[in-house]
Amino acid sequence: MTKVYLYIVASSGDPNWVTCSVPYQVDDSVVFFGPCKKRLREALRAAYLAPGIDSTDPGDDLCLVGVNGSNGERIRKVVWAGRIHRVMTFARARQQLTDARYHELQTAPDSPLHIRPLYEQSRLVGYELVTTEHAANDGWVTDLVKKYDTRYVRLEGKKLLLQPGVSAWQGFPRDVCLLLDNIFFARGQGHSIDARLMDLLRRAQPGREIDTYAIFGYKQNGAIEGLTGNYLTLEDPLAGELVRWLGWRGPLATVDQPHERDVHGTYKARRSC
Numbered sequence: 001m002t003k004v005y006l007y008i009v010a011s012s013g014d015p016n017w018v019t020c021s022v023p024y025q026v027d028d029s030v031v032f033f034g035p036c037k038k039r040l041r042e043a044l045r046a047a048y049l050a051p052g053i054d055s056t057d058p059g060d061d062l063c064l065v066g067v068n069g070s071n072g073e074r075i076r077k078v079v080w081a082g083r084i085h086r087v088m089t090f091a092r093a094r095q096q097l098t099d100a101r102y103h104e105l106q107t108a109p110d111s112p113l114h115i116r117p118l119y120e121q122s123r124l125v126g127y128e129l130v131t132t133e134h135a136a137n138d139g140w141v142t143d144l145v146k147k148y149d150t151r152y153v154r155l156e157g158k159k160l161l162l163q164p165g166v167s168a169w170q171g172f173p174r175d176v177c178l179l180l181d182n183i184f185f186a187r188g189q190g191h192s193i194d195a196r197l198m199d200l201l202r203r204a205q206p207g208r209e210i211d212t213y214a215i216f217g218y219k220q221n222g223a224i225e226g227l228t229g230n231y232l233t234l235e236d237p238l239a240g241e242l243v244r245w246l247g248w249r250g251p252l253a254t255v256d257q258p259h260e261r262d263v264h265g266t267y268k269a270r271r272s273c
Helices: 038-048 090-096 100-107 136-143 195-204 238-249
Strands: 002-009 030-033 061-068 077-088 115-120 123-129 153-156 159-162 177-185 232-235
Touching: 002 238, 030 077, 038 077, 038 177, 061 177, 061 238, 077 090, 090 115, 090 123, 177 238, 195 238, 232 238
Parallel strands: 002 061
Antiparallel strands: 002 232, 030 177, 061 077, 077 177, 115 123, 123 159, 153 159
């Protein structure tokens, strides 16, 4: 059974490029996802991880599909899609993603693998912020917890530490990130929302007035519904139809020079999610 989580990549408004750090294209085969979509990650953690299980293949056909954020041209396109093949904690990601393909993910100053684990006698006792991702106003704290509650955690500078007697499972309910098979990642051209996809979206949201820009419809005040912080879940047969739609479209051309590099070949800072 296939399940698709469809959402708007609010921090990346370009319909032809992914310009933010989440999702993060490791290479043509792999995408890293974390720390955005907090509710979704929290749900995936509850479903696939457990005390003593910090990394697993979900065993289900789960896909994330992102549509670009708002822009003045009022154009939406599918800008990325991936199939989840690993659900893990940030600590496990730091430990396991160490070969050459993950070097930039581990070392980039704006990497979305933005925290490193802290241990006492091999026990995870907290995390430390080590990149600029979500650094403003300590936004990274709620990448790990629903709210800052001193009964469970305490913040000491750039370190978020568990209180004595609190387990990592109890104290960090959002401690989860994802590795995905790279189905599509926009590097110069997004997938246009055509009549076939519009028909699928209407069947997935009966009764809602939607169009190619307001793909989730409109609010009562007439504003576009962006499902801020949320997502649309599609299950079979619609989920399978959407994945097949992506496959039927085929791979799109990419440019020779990666979007993040400037003319000198050095990396520009990505926009935070």
